[in-house]
Amino acid sequence: MSELEVGKKIIIIGGGLAGVEAAYQASKRGVAVDLYEMRPETMTGAHATGFLGELVCSNSLGSTQVTSASGLLKEELKMLDSFFLRIAEKYRVPAGSSFSVDRVKLAEAISAEIEALTNVQITRQELKEIPNTEVPVIIATGPLTGSDFAKSITDITMRKNLFFYDATSPIIHAESIDLDKIYMASRYEKGEADFVNIPLDEQQYNEFVHDLTTAEKVEIKEVEKDIFFDACLPIEEIARSGEKSLSFGPLKPVGLIDPRSGKMPYAVIQLRQDDLNKNFYQMVGFQTRLKWGEQKRIFCKLPGLEKAEFERYGRMHRNSFINAPLIINKFYQCKLKNNLYFAGQICGVEGYVESISSGLAAGIFAAKAALNEARYNLPETTAIGALVHYVSQAGWENFRPTKFSFGLLPDIPAAQKGRGKGSKKMRKEAKAALALETLKTWLTKAGI
Ligand SMILES: Cc1cc2nc3c(=O)[nH]c(=O)nc-3n(C[C@H](O)[C@H](O)[C@H](O)COP(=O)(O)OP(=O)(O)OC[C@H]3O[C@@H](n4cnc5c(N)ncnc54)[C@H](O)[C@@H]3O)c2cc1C
Structure with missing residues (x-):
């Protein structure tokens, strides 16, 4: 990293789904990345390997159909050159119209690809607190963030972290x-x-x-x-x-x-x-x-x-997340400490594809900050934009982690809504078409 300009650097804590996607997006823009991952020395209760980007439970990344919420989000992520999805494509297993993968082979390949990036330095170490630095830091420690690090988050955000329980299947x-x-x-x-x-x-x-x-x-x-x-x-x-x-x-x-x-x-x-x-x-x-x-x-x-x-x-697990609407803005950036970003499940999104989506966006925005480049809000008419809009603007009193759904997208003009049988599908088709079109325009405007 020594030959890279000082300042063109970010730190990422957590090499899970969000962390590796963010690392790739920053690295691709010429920004050096210090990536900290605590496994295999310190394991979580759900991960089974020391590989980066491990899927902890289901091996499904959801439907491939663009009229499904997960399908639209994936389509957009592909347009944004998602690293995770590109590698995942190679490890798909047959599962009807669902995008399912061999979890272990995929994580092994993700690790190898990230390790091969010359401007990404991986340190296998559990961080107990948020580094004291002005360099952009992405916190992507996931739902199973340990208590020491969780306390360090609350010290900065001045808000107690929230949690819920979920479980894995046999x-x-x-x-x-x-x-x-x-x-x-x-x-x-x-x-x-x-x-x-x-x-x-x-x-x-x-x-x-x-x-x-x-x-x-x-x-x-x-x-x-x-x-x-x-x-x-x-x-x-x-x-x-x-x-x-x-x-x-x-x-x-x-x-x-x-x-x-x-x-x-x-x-x-x-x-x-x-x-x-x-x-x-x-x-x-x-x-x-x-x-x-x-x-x-x-x-x-x-x-x-x-x-x-x-x-x-x-097994059952306790999942932690921040009260995002009080803490982050539309760049997944901490309102109280501007060099901090949150990505993945800890930032209040829910699910594999949503975690990848927030990692991708936070990686781009943190890299642009490191490069001192202009940043543009993601359009709310896109799935990736609607998701960050929701987690940063929802009501904070009963805030819960959120999956992307078509309901998060703005309404479409009455003429495109249709009536009666098939109108629900028509509405989704219209929203999906608008999302992909606006994302295309945004890509050009934002220089992505
Ligand atoms: C038990 C369980 C089952 C789930 N099942 C599904 C499912 O089936 N489908 C679905 O869509 N979603 C599921 N989720 C939700 C969510 O999509 C996944 O948890 C997803 O992995 C979140 O991505 P992430 O990058 O935020 O976190 P993770 O992928 O967990 O990555 C966080 C990384 O940070 C590392 N880390 C944590 N703390 C530190 C530290 N202090 N220092 C250094 N490294 C650290 C961890 O080792 C880990 O590698 C599940 C969650 C849990 C907890």
Whole structure:
């Protein structure tokens, strides 16, 4: 880094999804990056490797369709040359219309690519506090930020960090699944028949719901009870909310005709391929905080999983985030200390693609600050712009981490709304087209 001009440098703390995307974006603009990552010396409760950019739970980055929220956000990120998505494309596994990847191979490749960047210096060390510097610093320590570093954030932001609970879902060894009792299919036959489907009849479904709702859970402190995030509710909590909740939720059978009977089962449990070699399958939507022994007891009662071997059981985690509307502006920049930026889940966005999106934007904005270049707000009509607009401007009293949704985009003119059947799709198409068009104009204006 010595030959680089002093001042053309940023610091990034956390080499997760947001951190690596930010590092690439700054590096590509000729800005040197000091990247701090605490793994493998200090692990979090959810990561399994020391690789950078590891996906901690599901291996899905959501739908590829531009009329879906995640699909539109990904399309925009591609236009912005997202490093993470470019590498992820190479490690996709078959999963219908969902963009799913081999998590370990992807993280390995992400690490190798970042390590190969000559102006990025990686230090494997846990930072206990925010460095005292005037250099732009991106805080991308993620939802599992440790208590020392979290305290250092509150010292600067003068606000207590917030938190909620969520959980991971179990992963099963493929060879331990009894193939005679399941069938392969994708919902509505989109893509190949990529998912393992476990059909349940009404009696099996009711027994399963009973087991889930009466099983032993990992307890959490009385004062913190029921602080779950609704986008990631544990399967047993969904089951408790009503007898049919699962059959209309993660176990919905629509579009999953069993080819052996030609009929739609009462409910279906899906498992998605988790790695390129098809060694592992992940239970879709099965985040759980049941005790591990209970997971084995209950899931092994399911047809085809009688002899299931678990590569990983579901677990619960406490997720921290800042009260973003009080703390950051539309550049993901701290209002109280201008050289600080927040990116990833800690800044109040929720989900893999949203974390990448905030890392990409914060990386560009921090790099532009280091280069003393003009910066332009992202348009609110784009997914990436609507997301930062929301987290920086939402009401702070009940602020919760936010996924991108079409509802965050401004309304479209009445003439484009359509009426009756199909109008919802038309509205999404119109909003998506406008988003991509305005992003294109912004790219030119902002010199990206
Ligand atoms: C248990 C769990 C399951 C989740 N499942 C999903 C899911 O299935 N789908 C989805 O879309 N989203 C999921 N999320 C939400 C979120 O999308 C991911 O957490 C995502 O990884 C967030 O990206 P990030 O870059 O903010 O954080 P991370 O990817 O966690 O990266 C943060 C990095 O900072 C490092 N770090 C932390 N503190 C320090 C420090 N003091 N010094 C140096 N390094 C540090 C960590 O080791 C880590 O590598 C889940 C979150 C959790 C906690």
